[in-house]
Amino acid sequence: MHAGLKISAFAAALAATFGTAYGVGKGIDPVVTESAPASHGSHEGGGEEAGHEESPAGGLQISEGGYTLDLRTPSVTAGQRAQLRFAIRDAAGRAVTAYQREHDKELHLIVASRDLVTYRHLHPTRAADGTWSIPVSLPRAGGYRVFADFTPAKKGAENLVLGADLAASGAYAPQKLPAPSGTAIVDGYKVELTGGLTPNTATELKLKVTRAGRPVTDLQPYLGAYGHLVALRSGDLAYLHVHPNAGTGSGPDVSFTATAPSGGTYRLFLDFKHEGQVRTAAFTVTTGAGHAGADGGHGH
Template identity: 50%
Template sequence: MDSNDTQPAASVKGLSMEQDGFLLGDVSSPGTAGQEGTLSFTISDAKGKPVTDFETSHDKLLHLIVVRTDGTQFRHVHPTMDAHGVWSLPWKWNAAGSYRVYADIVPATTGQNITLTRTVQAAGEFTPATPGPVSAANTVDGYTVELTGTLSASEHAMLTVSVTRDGKPVTTLQPYLGSYGHLVALREGDLAYLHVHAEGEEPRPGAVSGPDVQFMTEAPTPGRYLLYLDFQVDGQIHTAEFVLTATATPAAQPAAPGKSAAPTESADPGESAGHSGH
């Protein structure tokens, strides 16, 4: 994982258009669902000047996450920036509704990862989605993806993703954005943002792996989280979706009579909760 991923345990990201003196400007996009057009925006500094100098994080200068506020219509894309600091890409809203747009960046002047967000409306006939049940398994494009492990609040926890197809382990996962999997988690309700990459060294070009990918995670609070996993096989990106409940950190258990309690390890405040942001 990148050093840029480190955040304090209590960090909650993706709730503001401004952070550390950087501002996500108005997002221009097609006004109606189904309309072809362009999505564009700028990121400015504390003086209002467009920022053009960013560090690469997970193979990209900016990761744009877009999701409707009911958790559907998830997209993870990578716009391009022009010489004036305007980021853009061709765009069409596939469904009407209110959307959260997250810009996940590392400004070169600070070297620190930040996540900025705005809400964008797409007009049209809106059909809300029914909240899904807690589910640690998903089938997408013929692949079955299962999550094992427990998502914990304010405590590091390992999640393991296993990918199979027709009941057989998939061992041909390809590198995508510098790892074998890419995980975004949004807290249900306010859509606070967690962004986690796989554990381990960055894969070599042409390497493959599978069926398991591990992620170190930490949720800021107990509750339900919407998870979106991107993985690549044969040059195609697939996205699996899950719903998990983050449990509260268990209270310390009293020692048995005549025995002293075993010491517990606490996370170094400088260590990360996985990628609470990107």
């Protein structure tokens, strides 16, 4: 994961049509699961002015740059623990076994439901043969997208974000995207978002963490940073992964710079660590010509 913005995209369709049932046949990091609408790639960091170049709208390809995400567990049962397995294959079909370590890990795995209500940031284990695995239990039936974020160890290799569809069988109950808001509450922490996303323009996103009305000034490093931000575009789930700007400290403010690949609605997921536990605050942000911001109207 480097400082320059790289957004991979691809308009992925749902793998199945849902009715009353969606039928198909702890090593887990931050989880956000909301049961109802709430009020409340792709890399960018270091405060660089990225976004001058127009990026393709989206970024969810299963193959790119000679590498392919081979998802060996294409379906699971909602509510049941399953072993999620996959491999990254090179152009010759061989499983990749050497990666550059970025933010303390060789590979970062994101799993998100297509309605953007369930989100998980996972760190699987790699076997000697290049197979990655991690136990996972998805709470709701429906369509999910799996993102593998990595950089091969090969000289000159660039960071890649590859995506594949995952289905969770069971009774399917669609949910609406939570309404745009500049505030998120998680486990007694209040996170306030200032700023917004602007298409093809680098803009600052500042998040302030408080608890019981007091600023949290002792955030702990998580994977080498004081915060991690992932943005997914509603619809095709185009992916942005952003890291704090240079100079970002231990709170209460964590600052990012991000560029949206297009206008639209995005779901932002902020991972932060405090008192030894990682939590995730989620926001819905709209952006587009004349309207960009967490409030759906303009940047704060």
